[in-house]
Amino acid sequence: MAAFYHRHHHQHHVNQHHLHPPSTDLRRLFHRLTIASSLSILCFSLVYLLTGGCESELTENSEIKPPARDVLVRGAVWPQEENGTDALGINHPALEINSSGKEWTAARRLPQALIIGVKKGGTRALLEFLRLHPDIRALGSEPHFFDRHYARGLDWYRSMMPKALDGQIVMEKTPRYFVTVDTPARVHAMSQDVKLIVVVRDPVTRAISDYTQIISKTPDIPSFESLAFKNRTTGQIDSLWSPLWIGLYAQHMERWLAWFPRSQIHLVNGERLISDPAGELGKVQDFLGLQKIVTDKHFYFNKTKGFPCLKKPEGSSKPHCLGKTKGRTHVSIDPEVIQKLRDFYKPHNQRFYQLAGQNFGWH
Incomplete structure (x- = not known):
């Protein structure tokens, strides 16, 4: 009986051992569960970050680009994304953390600066130089909001802009705005x-450049001379013909000065933009309140094209010149016609010099 009791007690002890493991086993089991759950959370986080990160990167870089035809016609593409690494190889991410740990988020904002004119004055060159x-943060294509698409509203206009961080200047160029x-x-x-x-550029050479562009697209249009005059015999100029009308700078400038102080309008000398691009860019950077980062080290003069190009920037495989549509050889115009145009523009130019507060020396 004693033996039976001892055996039964031993069996009961063994069963109790299996039903209620000691506290050490419980701790071990809890430790394993903790590690397993931590690994699960870590794996899930990594997968989420990888997929989410790719998605946000894709969203960041999917800016509104000019259509392919636009790019070919205007030679408008600079080898950089609208967001991402710029021509100097400097990255503009959507989210930055500064030294104090504060987050700066990129957002689409309405532009703080506009290149408003003039057509065939050098606006594309200026924009590409500034984008260095x-x-x-500049829009590559011309949105034509204030002249053609105003009815679409400011929200649409804002949606066209590239994302920018605090402190960055958002800008666009549409030369038609000036006129x-x-x-x-x-x-x-x-x-x-x-x-x-x-x-701005000498209005006579600007008009010839304008006509050169028009004839490249529509070769069957009448001659420059026949379009420039209302009456060739009397020598009466047709000042409403677009290539000549755009050059009436004083007339257009007065309209802008009715709404904005002279201090808010900066005039870039189109001739000097070719002969001294760094000097003109220095003045623009001052006007925009920016540190002078774009300097003469960024340019070289291309003798074939006859204007400055950009030296090889970081992240780009070759130097960058504006497209084939820039630097065309001007059509040949009768010198007598050119002289009549100079005489026509002379009083307009003098008035413009007064409004501008500087003499551009167009003869």
Whole structure:
């Protein structure tokens, strides 16, 4: 009986051992569960970050680009993404953390600066040169908001802009703005503080350049001479013909000065933009309140094209010149016609020099 009791007690002890493991086993089991769950969370986080990161990167770089045809016609593409690494190889991510650990988030904002004119003055060159600056975020294509698409509203216009961090200047260029009657009031309604840039060039050579571009697209148009005059015999100029009308800078400038102070309009000398690009860019950077980062080390003069090009920037395989549509050989114009145009523009130029506060020396 004693033996049976001892055996039964031993069996009961063994069963109890299996039903209620000691506290050490419990701790070990809990430790394993903790490690397993931690690994699961870590794996899930990694998968989420990888997939989410790719998605946000894709979203960041999917800016509105000009259509392929636009790119070919204008030679408008600079080898950089609208967001991402710029021409100097400086990255502009959507999210930055500064030294204090504060987050800076990129956002689409309305532009603080506009290149408003003039057509065939050097606006594309100026925009591409400015895009070298890490604190400038510029739209590559011409949105034509204030002259053609105003009815779409400011939200649409904002959606066209590249994302920018605090402190970066958002800008776009549409040369038609300078000569469009309604544009100054519309720009003023968006912002009274916007900075305006106009690239001006001798109005006679500008008109010939304009006509050269027109004839390259529509070769069967009449001669420059027949379009420039209302009456060739009397020598009466047709000042409403677009290539000549655009060159009436004083007339257009007065419209802008009715809405903006002279201090908010910066005039770039189109001739000097070719002969001394770094000097003109220095003045523009001052006007925009930016550190002078774009300097003469960024340029070289291309004798074939007859204007400055950009030296090889970081992240690009070759030096960058504007496209084939820039630097065309001008059509040949009768010297007598050119002299009549110079005489026609002389009083307009003098008036413009007064408004500008500088003499551009166009003869």
